[in-house]
Amino acid sequence: MKRRNFLISGAVATAGVAVFGANSLYSYDIFKQKRKFAVPPLYEGKKIGGKRVFNLNLQKGEMEFFKGLKTQTIGINAPFLGPTLRAKKGDMIQVNIKNSLGYDSTIHWHGFELPAKMDGGPHQIIKNGATWSPEFAIKNRASMLWYHSHLLHQTGVQVYKGLAGLFILDDDESQNLNLPSEYGVDDIPIVLQDRNFNNDGSFRYVSSQQEKMMGIHGNYVLVNGVIAPTLEAKKKLTRFRILNGSNARYYLLGFSDNRKFQLIGSDGGLLEKPVTLGQIKLAPAQRIDIVVDLSDGKDVVLKSYKGALSQNMGMMGMMMGNMGFDIEFDLMKIQSKDAKNSNAKVPQNLIKHPVWNPKDAVGVRNIVLQMRMGIGMMGGGNGEDNFFINGKSMDMHRIDAIAKKDTFEIWKVVNKSPMAHPLHIHNTQFKTLAINGRKPDASESGFMDTISVDPMGIAYIMVPFRYYSDNKVPYMFHCHILEHEDGGMMGQLLVT
Ligand SMILES: [Cu+2]
Numbered sequence: 001m002k003r004r005n006f007l008i009s010g011a012v013a014t015a016g017v018a019v020f021g022a023n024s025l026y027s028y029d030i031f032k033q034k035r036k037f038a039v040p041p042l043y044e045g046k047k048i049g050g051k052r053v054f055n056l057n058l059q060k061g062e063m064e065f066f067k068g069l070k071t072q073t074i075g076i077n078a079p080f081l082g083p084t085l086r087a088k089k090g091d092m093i094q095v096n097i098k099n100s101l102g103y104d105s106t107i108h109w110h111g112f113e114l115p116a117k118m119d120g121g122p123h124q125i126i127k128n129g130a131t132w133s134p135e136f137a138i139k140n141r142a143s144m145l146w147y148h149s150h151l152l153h154q155t156g157v158q159v160y161k162g163l164a165g166l167f168i169l170d171d172d173e174s175q176n177l178n179l180p181s182e183y184g185v186d187d188i189p190i191v192l193q194d195r196n197f198n199n200d201g202s203f204r205y206v207s208s209q210q211e212k213m214m215g216i217h218g219n220y221v222l223v224n225g226v227i228a229p230t231l232e233a234k235k236k237l238t239r240f241r242i243l244n245g246s247n248a249r250y251y252l253l254g255f256s257d258n259r260k261f262q263l264i265g266s267d268g269g270l271l272e273k274p275v276t277l278g279q280i281k282l283a284p285a286q287r288i289d290i291v292v293d294l295s296d297g298k299d300v301v302l303k304s305y306k307g308a309l310s311q312n313m314g315m316m317g318m319m320m321g322n323m324g325f326d327i328e329f330d331l332m333k334i335q336s337k338d339a340k341n342s343n344a345k346v347p348q349n350l351i352k353h354p355v356w357n358p359k360d361a362v363g364v365r366n367i368v369l370q371m372r373m374g375i376g377m378m379g380g381g382n383g384e385d386n387f388f389i390n391g392k393s394m395d396m397h398r399i400d401a402i403a404k405k406d407t408f409e410i411w412k413v414v415n416k417s418p419m420a421h422p423l424h425i426h427n428t429q430f431k432t433l434a435i436n437g438r439k440p441d442a443s444e445s446g447f448m449d450t451i452s453v454d455p456m457g458i459a460y461i462m463v464p465f466r467y468y469s470d471n472k473v474p475y476m477f478h479c480h481i482l483e484h485e486d487g488g489m490m491g492q493l494l495v496t
Contacts, residue, residue, distance in 0.1 A: 026329040030228040031301075037231035037332065038224045039184040040166060040191070042073040043083035050089050051135070054095045058126070058163065059107055065220075069201030073162045074101060077435065080225045082147070082165025084189055087138050089171035095137040099126040104151060105158060109167070109450045110285065111145035111267060113427055113466060116473035116495070118308075122152040122396060122425065123473060125162070139467055142174035142289050142430065143269040144189065144241045145446070153397065156247055156381040156482035157205050159411065160216070162225075164245055166191065173351050173443075174270060179239060180291060180344040186235035190242045191225075192282075192331065193342055194218030194249045200261040213371070213386070214316075214419065215248020215284075215481040217325050223306075223332045230333040236295040237342040238334075239264075240302075247482040249325070250308040250420070250452075254279035255292070256301035258329075262346050265289030268429030270350040270448025275442045279305055283422035283452035285480035291346050293480060294336035309420070314417035317455065353447075356431060356462050361408040365392070365401060369489060370455065371417045381492045385488050387479065392486030393476075400476070400491035411461050415453040421484065424450040425463060426475035429496065450480055465495045 047054040055128035061079025063071045076082025088095050097107050097338035104127055108120035117124070118134035126132040145167045149158035166189050169200065195218040206216050211477040220227050240481060244251060255261070260276040269289050280288055294300070309326040320326060372386040385393045389400065403409055410433065413423050429447035432440040436457040453459045 005051060005093045012377070028229075030330060031230055031333045033228065035226050035229045037229040038226050040081060040189060040224055041078070041083045042086060042183050043077070044086045050092065050356065052091045052093045054085055054093065054097060056082065056107070058097065058099045058101050058107070060101060061162070061438055063225065065197070065222070065225075066201055068440070071197070071201045071203060071243055073203075074158065075162045076255055078167050078208045080162040081191065083185070084166040084168055085147070086153050086168045086183075087168070089138050089141060089169060089309045091138045091327055093138060094133055096131055096133045097126055098131045099128055101128060103128050103191065103216050105163065106150045107132075107147050108150035108426075109145065109147055110424070111140065111143065111429065113139045113429070115468045116427070116470040116475055119426055119475055120147070120149050120150040121476045125151065138169060140169050140268040141447070142169055143265065143267070144168050144243065146243055146245070146287075146472045150476070152394070153486045156486045157218070159206050159245070160195070161203060162455065164191070166243060177347055177350065178344055179264065179346065180235065180342065186237065186342060186344060187239045187241070188231065188268045189333070190223060190240055190244045192242065192251060193245045193323060195222055206357055212483050212487060213373075214320060214325070215483040217249050217323075221329070222333055228330060228332060230335060233336040235333050235342040235344070236293065236336065236339045237291060237344055238294055238339075239289065241287065241289050242282065243287045246284050248284060250284070251282045251304040252279055252308040253282055253288070254305050255302060256299070256303055259300065260290070261290045261292045263288060263290050263443050264346060266349060266444075266446030267449045271442070271446045272351060272353050273349055273442070275345050277443060279307075280443060280481070281308060281452075283420070283450060283480070284482070285422055285424055285450040286448070291367055294339050297337045297339065299333060299335050301333050304329055304331060314414045318491070320419075337465070356408065357362065358410060358433060358462055358463070361410045361462060362404065364412050366408045367411055367413045367416045367423065367477075369417060369421045369423065371419070371489070372443050373418070373485070387484045387487040387489035389477075392491070394490040396492075398492065399494050401493045403465045403495050405465055405467070405491060409463050409465070411463050413451065413453050413459045413461065415457050418455045420452050420454050420457075421489070422450045422452040422480040423477065424480045425477040426493070427468070428463050428465060430463040433462055435459045469496050470494070470496050
């Protein structure tokens, strides 16, 4: 009976546009449900003839996010989401991806520097029933990257249903640091994804023009596929690698008792030095690598705080705030009463970053992000051409940018819209030169593949293109609010 009420109030919340509003399900102690934290299975592949080989199956599945209610999902070797793949810098990997979904898909290697043909973007469709076997060398430094569907106009819905997974990369340098690194023990991966549900337990994806415009925001947050789970920490020093795998939601992450944590890495790998923080913002597609001291043995809740959208200005920001897109809510509970002492530690110095001089860039590339607002947007249409980069919507037959291999470019990313957009560039890990009118702070000094540009803001980033060129097959660059990507805010980049 209780559960029914719980769901019906959810339905009320989703019937209008407002979610996470007055009817928020998180306005009471959701941890009473006592759901267990789930660690995605680790899959290190099999060494065959000098290659590390993975076999993946894109499949349909069914989950019980709410007891007694079934949700139709898709996943990779699992009903929902996929295993955490793991490899080491220098490995040659081969991934055999069979598509058993009943419809076309793709698998994109987010954050990897790799040949364009292996990238898994809209040009590398895996037809229903077919197997695609990309092979590439691991060039990236130690980091947590990820993989997900990237089918033209369908990325949002396919990721929403579950087509995503983590990919952890190691290297000698990181392995010599004695950081917490025992997978699932003191090195805990976390995928955050907000979702909406219908009364029958099925996922509710975009159902209004407004949701297409702002991107879908759910009123439940899945943590590795579980709503508000509780983790029993095993070690007093625990590392969390967190992916914002949501389609559109920004999080301002922190702990319920305001305890500080150490940020040790960003999208593309470790920082030079740890940075002590109380809160950190995470845009869609971004990752953080943090270490938390749990030695007081107290329960603590990982939360998202109000302020994730604090820099949104004007009507849109107000609208989104009023709609409950920027409120405080709980994500997961951590119990550490049985946590054991740890031999791991966070050193004062992590890794050395190469020095990149902006003077070495071959030029400045202007990227203008825009969205069509008002009557055309709200009043109907197919919603597929309301988002633009440099005035154009995504076209598979048009190349938007040509870069030269083994060069740096400075990208000036200008947001001429009233919403923040997280711009993701394939095949590179870049560095931030300036962001929203200021220099990046220490927490923003790392390697990134996705940068969030505030409404009417500007970012300058230094972007390397290394290792591979291809005169025909492009990489993508796009907004990682997936409804914006699907709606046209994407361009094609050739590296020649
Ligand atoms: Cu966007």
